[in-house]
Amino acid sequence: MSSGAMHALYLVPETNYGEIPAAPAFDLVRQTGVTIGLSKDTLQSAELRPDRQITSIRHGTRRIGGDINFELSYGSQDALLEAVLCGTWTGNVLKAGVARKSFTALRHFSDLTDVPYWTYLGVEMNTLQLTMGANAIVKGTFGTIGQDQPLSTAAEPTGATLGVATEAQVMDSFTGAMSIAGKQLALTTEITLSLTNGMDTRFVIGSDKTLRPTLKRSTLTGQVTAYFESGELVNEFIREGDVSLTFTVSDPEGNQYQFSLPKIKFTGGQPDVTGEDDIMLTMPFTAQYDKTLDSQISITRIPKAPELTSYSFALDGSSNGATVTGTAPTQTVTVANKSTTPTTTLTISAKPPGASLGAPAIKTAPAAATATATISGGKLVVTNKAAGTTTIVLTDGAGHDTTLNYTITA
Template sequence: MTIADGSQVRLADVAEVTIGTTPSTPAFQVRRYVTSDVKISKQTLVPNEVRADRNVSSITDVGRNVQGTINTELSYGTFDDWLSMLLCADWSTDVLKNGITPKTRTLEFFYEQGATDTYVRYQGSRMNTLDLNLTARQTVTANWGIMGIRSPTPTTAIITGATYAPATTTPVFNAGLNVASLALTGVSNSPKMRSLTMRINNNIYQNDVVGSYEPYSHGFGRFEVTGTMTTYFENLDTYNAILNHSDIALAFQLADALGNTYDVEIPKLKLLDGGPPGVGNGQPVIMDVPYQAFFDSSSSASITITRNPA
């Protein structure tokens, strides 16, 4: 027997036409990733029965679902399908805005184990969350939160007729060289930022029914875009925008060495809190400013992503 090596695990996925059903001859796309903890989550209950000998009488298996995260480094063209799934909308002339169309995929993890390999698949998988992190002198990370319906019995073979498109090879974005036009509109002097985080959350919930071992379906909660700007304190402009509860727009561009770009725009947001602290000797004064987006009638969305191939 061969112990599976983490450096040889392959992640691939394919779009589902019917939610929770893998296409009969799937055209898988191999994905780039860093780590993943997606798994089948097993729910058990211990009956509260009283025994004179004080032992547990039994343990009951009551249900299962799929959940976990996939941690990645962002690169152009690699996760456009996932962004579409996350924002519940299709790309239209290279523009993506948040919508209400459910999109699911089957995830497949391949484990190299010598003569007999293992394939573990997760059906009805949705992108519930994305945590995007831009930090000075670091790669741009994109960490995806997954919710799925089921995991079929693991197998030792590919699905008959399955194909696998190779992963992309575009450069990974980094926040030192690849971020341009990072600005707040509505603030007279846009602050310099040490880091920017963004969380996109579909607030997906699970619908359970009597007689079903797995989730019957998933539902959409409210679409939310939140995050935190870590800004240097150079003037009062950002602080006044916090105090005045001003309408602010956030925009930035990610551009790789090949000339491919993503333009990300949040047309309306509020700065929720923040102020200049007294930090002590030997360090700059910075403000951690949480923000939240809200609906913009001009774009009919809370967030817009535009892709521009080189």
């Protein structure tokens, strides 16, 4: 008896629609349930017999369909989001477009002993359902459409390699944010998105397999549910106004996705009362094309800041004849002047780039209250009133310290 706990789903992009690539490198899909499968029409003979029996039953056209259920995690569903939007990630931004992508899907029932590998060809992402609710993991479903399923096999396709899952933690609603028309909404309980590409099978005489399905308009709808505290959203529905919707979801590591719908129109909204409980306001909407964005939606990946390893310093111009020597994590600034109060400005570069700057701390100084160090605009400004060496330590609070020895010579 096969167990769902022993099941895996793999996908590989197809070069030619409905054809498994040579030496395919499959990616393991993180999922909570899969219903992809083959279905056929049934054709029954209408021939009449005196014994009342059915003469013949035939199988009709073949089609692949079903769902991939998932919990959103950073980087894990990027290829499928790209496919369902028919877009392409440009840097960390994805918008809806017209670039179609199909996959060969491989299901592995590892506890089957005869034919554990099941292959599906020409699989495309036709729909997306995404739900962010209070006190919940962000969940979604990709609805698929495909061409065919060959016979199940005892081994994976020839030359195939099977990847491993990403390790990012799932995203939740605890650290997310939402705004409509630029205003934060604090009492939202649920946001849902529903995207459909309108793909449908196309059959012709001479084949029981579909041509590549038609691609219709990208239709994006959704719904905002919130505690009823103001009539402002309902007024937007009444006046038929266009508003923007932006919401962000995060994981515990700080990775984020930001969903931006710059032009939505509410298609309903009424505060129904069904009892003595809190009144909930449900606002369905439809997204429209935005000329500035050139899409009705964008998804932006916001990776967590990289972990700081060290800083490096460079002179910001020439100040007091100062020189910088050494390499991170320990460098030395030498200033050959003590007749005035030398101030040296240094440009800070975090390693790796993008890491957060820590706070400077005076570790030792030649005399009490003779040195100051401040950070402003990514620059370190050091002032020392006495000859000697001041040791300045920059730290991010996680043990990644960088030492700068600031020396004034007599």
